[in-house]
Amino acid sequence: MGRVNTDTGKPNSSVTSSMTSSTSVTETVNGEHDFKISGYSLSKGIGIGKYIASDTFNVGGYSWAIYFYPDGKSLEDNAGYVSLFIALASDGSDVRALFELTLIDQSGKERHKVHSHFGRALESGPYTLKYRGSMWGYKRFFKRSALETSDYLKDDCLQVHCCVGVVKSHTEGPKSYSIRVPPSDIGLHFGQLLECGKGTDVSFDVNGETFAAHKLVLAARSPVFRAQLFGPMKDQNIRCIKVEDIEAPVFKALLHFIYWDKLPDMEELTGLGTKWASTLMSQHLLAAADQYGLERLLTLCESNLCEDVAINTVATTLALAEQHHCLQLKSRCLKFVAMPENLRAVMQTDGYEYLKESCPQILTELLEQVARISQHSLATCSNPNAVILDGSDVHGRRVKPRL
Secondary structure, three states, X not given: OOOOOOOOOXXXXXXXXXXXXXXXXXXXXXXXXXXXXXXXXXXXXOOOOOOEEOOOEEEOOEXXXXXXXOOOOOHHHOOOEEEEEEEEOOOOOOEEEEEEEEEOOOOOOOOOEEEEOOOOOOOOOOEEEOOOOOEEEEEEEXXXXXXXXXXXXXXXXXXXXXXXXXXXXXXXXXXXXXXXXXXXOHHHHHHXXXXXXXXXXXXXXXXXXXXXXXXXXXXXXXXXXHHHHHOOOOOOOOOEEEEOOOOHHHHHHHHHHHHHOOOOOHHHHHOOOOHHHHHHHHHHHHHHXXXXXXXXXXXXXXHXXXXXXXXXXXXXXXXXXXXXXXXXXXXXXXXXXXXXXHHHHHHOOHHHHHHHHHOOOHHHHHHHHHHHHOXXXXXXXXXXXXXXXXXXXXXXXXXXXXX
């Protein structure tokens, strides 16, 4: 019997296919050139169609030059104008480009005369230069009589700024290689340098605990250390610096960040596995970061404290935010404290007493925040036991905080 053909015309499921793609990219290669025309009055009378040329400059693989015609480019276009052009000064055909010509206002008022292709829609696309010597510009760029009494002419000089953007196209296909570039590990290398202690040339005595470090690393990371170690008031023989206003664990965390560019494990550093310990360390580190000009560390601490706002720590955090100009942290704390369910509890903390003593002006802002949240001021609340912000009741009697 003959064999029956059962081919339905559908592709065999075992056949594999592949998809490829490519992208055509068209962009401009930009370059700029400044051309100063000195002795303008002496150039007058050179003749119609005669020009003063800038030096050539390269953009997008081609040479270009600026041509200035003191008496105009052609008689039929009115020789009462100066002409200004950009010219293709090298071999090339059908070179497509964008141009910008600017006559600089030398009065300082920045009222420059600008003719530009850049930043606007072009009906016919970029300008095409067909051959060497092709130009783009203006025969009637500026009326000569107006130019000579304007702020564009100063000390018999004109200044022209030119920008050329040569259009280039290329096709990007799939890469024939796959190389994984590992993330930056400079922090690891510097951190290991701190841990091994090799090459240290300065130490810090912090409450009896000594920390060794490298002057160059400290100076590179902190403007305060840079001034202390290499500034005009530095001590040439300094080997040990006594630090009196920072606790040892905080200074250790500060050094850790300077070398590793990241925060240490707060719980491991303090030996305490509580959220409160982490918040307390962030508070101290924020102050230290501001003291030593470590802006990124300051921002990290501010961010962490914004996430860790709590009843027993918020008043101290608010005081720190005010003292170290952390505006977002300050706003976060004010809103938290002003909430009716938080206010009384916060006022009974030791941190609130510290806030009143160190930043009394913040109480006014807190009161304003309370007023925005509440319909009525706490000071005029009908409840006879209501507490106002200075720790007194509505009759002026002192109220003992409940611990």
